[in-house]
Amino acid sequence: MDTASARTANLERVSKTDWPRVRLHVVTGKGGTGKSTVAAALALALASTGKRVLLCEVEGRQGIAQLFDVPPLPYEERRIAAGLPSPDGGQPGEVHALHIDAESAFLEYLSMYYKLGRAGKALDRFGVIEFATTIAPGVRDVLLTGKVFEAAKTQRRKGTSSKDRLGYDAIVLDAPPTGRITQFLNVNGELAGLAKVGPVKAQADTVMTLFRSPQTAVHLVTVLEEMPVQETADGIAELHAADLPVGGVIVNLVRPRDLDAEDLTAITDDTVDHAAIATELASAGVTPGAGLVSGLLAEARDHAERRALEDSQRALVNEMGTKVYELGRIAGGLDLGALYELAGSLREQGLA
Structure with missing residues (x-):
């Protein structure tokens, strides 16, 4: 069986998942809850059924490189890991990674739509791009989310961060924290006072067709503490108010139950x-x-x-009206083996 046929066969073996129609998994959470770790584990879990998965980050922290112990990522899609082994013995897929920054996304945008190759780089040298994205933060978010939208296409344009032009079966976005996630995803609202017509507005409209579709789910990561749980509840309410699709809540760093x-x-x-x-x-x-x-x-x-505090917070999480998943605290620190362990737990619970 050739590679393409094997990949198709594996995709047909996809195990039961709570999100069968979702291609874009957006992962957010309050700082300190481990959202980047959960995003990485979810990417590995999704790749367990032969899927080609892209793990993206937009916050400039190079968190993916640190988690997978690879050199800092450039603005270029790179294979960083094989997926979690398939439970039925099928061929696992691959996880690719992309570090998205607004300046590189802007240069790519100028090259793709305005054919400004060298001219675009000249703008970057003079600091025009940084100036534009600083005075208009909504434009920065349009560029970042627009790149995610471009990566979600089944066929890619030449000159993008992808060398082989192949699309992805699933994309996991390590997104900004819960307090900013609605603002980040709701790029139309952010641009309301900046651009009512023109190419930037058109791109924002196009991006929103994906973000508000059944192909997208926004998953929220929390821990069993009062402030993160409250921020998760507030985030869910804000996402619903903006008509953005809420996915599941992942309760991370759960302590073992040593006493009954x-x-x-x-x-x-x-x-x-x-x-x-x-x-x-x-x-x-x-x-x-x-x-x-x-x-x-x-x-x-x-x-x-x-334990009493955690149980009270768990009860609040269970009342949020979403699917709830739990990940245990990993003893001995976090490494690639621990990421695979977390990925297996997410798969067993039906998130991937």
Whole structure:
């Protein structure tokens, strides 16, 4: 079987997913929730069924390069990893990456639509592009989102960041934080006072056809803490108000449940048998010296309080009216193996 036939066969084996029609997965979240990590894991999970996946970033942090331990990415699509192995033994797909910056996107735009090759680079040398995107932030977002739209095409133009002109089966966008995501995606609204006609307005209109279609889903990453959960709820409300498609909520960095509900209640109510704990410590070869048992119980009470807080926040997340997914905290730090582990969890839960 040739490569093209194998890829087609793998795509026909796609496992059950909650988002079968989605091609553009936008991942956002409050800073510190791990949205870039989730975006990378989602890209690996999507590529497990033979899909060709593009992982994009637009914030200028080179987060993809750090996660995959590769050199800083230029404005050029590059293969960075194979997808998670297919559960049915099929050939995994590939993950490509693209670091999108407004200046490079503007030069590409000028070259594609106005044939300004050297002239466009001259503008860049004189700082005209930086000046234009600084005084009009809405234009910067149009350029960044426009590049995502261009990458989503099945056939690519010459002169773009893609060398082979092939399209992608799925795109994962590591997007700005939740507090700015609606503004970033709603480029029409941002341009309302800047451009009512012309090519920039036309491009914004075209981009919005994709962002508001069933091919797009905006997934929100949170942790079980009050501020991130509240920001997630606010973000969902803002996305709905702007008619942008809300995807799932990914609860990241979930702590393991080492104690059951009965034990937690006993710790909270201070009904734990201190003597029994001392006996168990002794049987394990640990001398229960003065203060050891009380110290352990103090830590247990802190854990119980933390668990109660997390459970209350989890209840709020479950009331948001979206699909909810959970990713556990990875012990020992984050590396490529951990990303594959997270990717497997997302696939098992139906996000990919």
